[in-house]
Amino acid sequence: MTITFEAVTVSFPGADGPVSVLAETTLTLEERRVALIGPNGSGKSTLARLVNGLVTATSGRVLVDGLDPDRDGREVRRRVGFAFTDPAAQLVMPTAVEDVALSLRRTHPDKEERRRAALDLLDQAGLAGLGDRSVHALSGGQRQLLALTGVLATNPTILVADEPTTLLDLANTRRIADLLFGLEQQLLLVTHDLGLAERCDRGVVMDEGRVVFDGPAAEAVAHYRATA
Amino acid sequence: MSALLLGLHRPGSTLLHRLPAGAKLLLLAAASILIAVVRGPASAWVAVAVAIGLLAWAGADPRTTVRSLRGLMIVLVVLGVFQVWQAGWALAFERVGDLLAMVLLATVVTTTTPVDDMVDALVRALRPLRPLGVNPEAVALAFSLMLRAIPAVAEIAEEARQAAVARGLERSPRARLTPLVIRVVARARLTGEALHARGLADD
Numbered sequence: 001m002t003i004t005f006e007a008v009t010v011s012f013p014g015a016d017g018p019v020s021v022l023a024e025t026t027l028t029l030e031e032r033r034v035a036l037i038g039p040n041g042s043g044k045s046t047l048a049r050l051v052n053g054l055v056t057a058t059s060g061r062v063l064v065d066g067l068d069p070d071r072d073g074r075e076v077r078r079r080v081g082f083a084f085t086d087p088a089a090q091l092v093m094p095t096a097v098e099d100v101a102l103s104l105r106r107t108h109p110d111k112e113e114r115r116r117a118a119l120d121l122l123d124q125a126g127l128a129g130l131g132d133r134s135v136h137a138l139s140g141g142q143r144q145l146l147a148l149t150g151v152l153a154t155n156p157t158i159l160v161a162d163e164p165t166t167l168l169d170l171a172n173t174r175r176i177a178d179l180l181f182g183l184e185q186q187l188l189l190v191t192h193d194l195g196l197a198e199r200c201d202r203g204v205v206m207d208e209g210r211v212v213f214d215g216p217a218a219e220a221v222a223h224y225r226a227t228a
Numbered sequence: 229m230s231a232l233l234l235g236l237h238r239p240g241s242t243l244l245h246r247l248p249a250g251a252k253l254l255l256l257a258a259a260s261i262l263i264a265v266v267r268g269p270a271s272a273w274v275a276v277a278v279a280i281g282l283l284a285w286a287g288a289d290p291r292t293t294v295r296s297l298r299g300l301m302i303v304l305v306v307l308g309v310f311q312v313w314q315a316g317w318a319l320a321f322e323r324v325g326d327l328l329a330m331v332l333l334a335t336v337v338t339t340t341t342p343v344d345d346m347v348d349a350l351v352r353a354l355r356p357l358r359p360l361g362v363n364p365e366a367v368a369l370a371f372s373l374m375l376r377a378i379p380a381v382a383e384i385a386e387e388a389r390q391a392a393v394a395r396g397l398e399r400s401p402r403a404r405l406t407p408l409v410i411r412v413v414a415r416a417r418l419t420g421e422a423l424h425a426r427g428l429a430d431d
Contacts, residue, residue: 054421074427082425089418092369092428094376095237098344102372103426111348132239136379154426 001065001079001157001186003029003051008060010046022046023209024060033187035197035217037224038206044190047206048160051188052080064158081156081185085163087140087147096122096138096146097131103153118153125149126175141172148179158186165193194221237342240287244340250349252337260330269318272325279332286340293335299382300331343372369428373419384411 010022022043036044049055050062053069053076062069069076084090093099100118101108108114119131125145130138138146144164151159161180165173177196180187191197203220205213205227213223239245244252263275283293304324311320337346347368354364388408389398397403 052425054425077425077427082422084418084422084425086418088380089415090422090426092376092419092423093372094343094379098342098372101344102428111344115344132237134379135376136383151426 001030002063003027003158003188004061004063005047005050006061006063008050008057008062010043010050010055011058018058021209022050025211026060027204027211027214029188029202031186031201033181033189033200033202033217035200035203035220036188036190036206037192037194037197037203037220038212039228042206043209044206045162046209048162048188048190049082051158051160052077052082054082078154079156080158080160081151081154083144083148083151083159083161083164085166087143088135090147090150091135091143093135095132095134096127099135099146100150100153103150107155121149121153122146125179139172141168141175144168144172144176145179148176152183152185156185158188159183160188160190162190163192164189165191165196194224197221238287238289238339240340242285242287242340244282244286244336247340248349249341249345250353252341253346253349256333256337259333263326263329267322269321269325272322272329275329276325276332279329279336282336283332283339286336288335288339296335297331300328304328338375343375347372369423380415381412384408384415387411 005025005027008022008025009020011018011020013019025047036048038044046055050057051064051069053073056070064076064080067076067079069080091099093102097115097118100121101114104114104117108117122128122131125148127142127145127149130142130146135143135146144167148161148164159180164180165176168176173193173196177193177199180189180196181199187200189196189200197203198217198221200217203213203215203217203224204211205220205224207227212227213220215223247255259275263272284290304327307327308320308324311323350368350371351364354362354367358364385404385408388404388411391407392398392400392403395403
């Protein structure tokens with residue numbers, strides 16, 4: 001699937017006039033795994049959020065498989081799943097199985113069937129036996145796995161993951177990485193973990209709202225290391 | 229973790245667990261009206277005793293129940309003192325008892341009913357109102373979010389308290405309330421974005 005940014009800019013109103021967070025950016029992303037890297041406040045998350053309409057372009061155009069996230073929001077969101085840094089904000093139901101089942105309401109109208117499907121997905125994610133556990137009582141790694149499971153339950157064709165391992169320890173980072181890199185979906189990964197970024201097919205380095213390097217992931221990481 | 233109970237279902241096979249969610253919600257509404265209408269402290273505390281019995285039958289863990297009601301107890305004590313001052317002992321006992329009984333009965337419902345069942349019951353109940361512009365799925369989702377928000381806000385409040393203590397500001401209401409309000413609003417905003425991202429705000 002092709003994600004296109006055509007001369008896209010994003011700015012927000014400020015006390016002394018508009019504050020630019022993304023300078024004019026033109027990109028076409030077709031690779032299966034793309035890493036967005038760069039310092040804090042460089043515009044990575046803004047670029048990622050444009051893909052499913054969480055942020056609206058001030059000028060220019062974003063297209064996902066030919067669809068505009070602003071105009072065709074519902075259709076785009078069925079194609080694009082989004083995983084946030086803090087899974088706690090993403091988990092909206094009291095227990096793990098109910099949260100995954102919420103994502104399955106459209107595809108599984110029968111309640112029992114929906115619960116079984118949700119439990120199956122939890123098993124596949126390595127969360128077997130935790131279905132009836134309060135999301136509140138899960139560890140950070142389990143919460144992130146659950147949040148990703150809830151997103152993937154909607155069967156998106158693209159997954160945008162915004163720093164999904166930032167809050168996790170080494171073991172849980174590995175679990176999330178194994179899950180992400182085992183997916184068949186196209187992955188747009190915003191990350192500070194350069195090891196993860198290097199595993200992608202393409203790397204885009206951002207700084208001060210601009211793309212400053214775009215190429216093979218290993219070269220992008222090397223560029224970022226050299227300039228950071 | 230103090231308010232966990234209100235958002236936590238405990239699986240079981242008692243009659244309370246097997247009753248349909250809609251029936252339980254109707255019984256809860258009827259019982260609440262009855263508790264409010266019947267006057268006198270004795271009836272209020274009989275209702276409390278019945279609710280405690282139902283909680284035990286539902287398999288609720290007594291320690292967790294007591295811990296989860298600590299915050300409510302503080303409110304009840306303050307309310308009770310105010311009522312004693314304003315209306316006397318009898319009315320204070322009645323009102324505190326009424327409120328406690330209603331909360332305990334509501335806890336029986338949430339303990340014995342998966343949220344998914346309550347959501348389905350709400351959607352069914354609200355479906356006739358669709359021609360009037362009511363979106364049953366949206367109302368049901370808001371209900372689920374409310375239940376989920378209870379422990380989430382409690383966790384933020386505890387973190388804000390610990391942060392205040394760490395800075396030696398444990399006696400400052402501003403040091404505890406300001407971060408609590410800001411973080412609750414920020415969490416609400418993030419939750420809205422998450423719903424949007426999962427396509428749940430489109431239905």
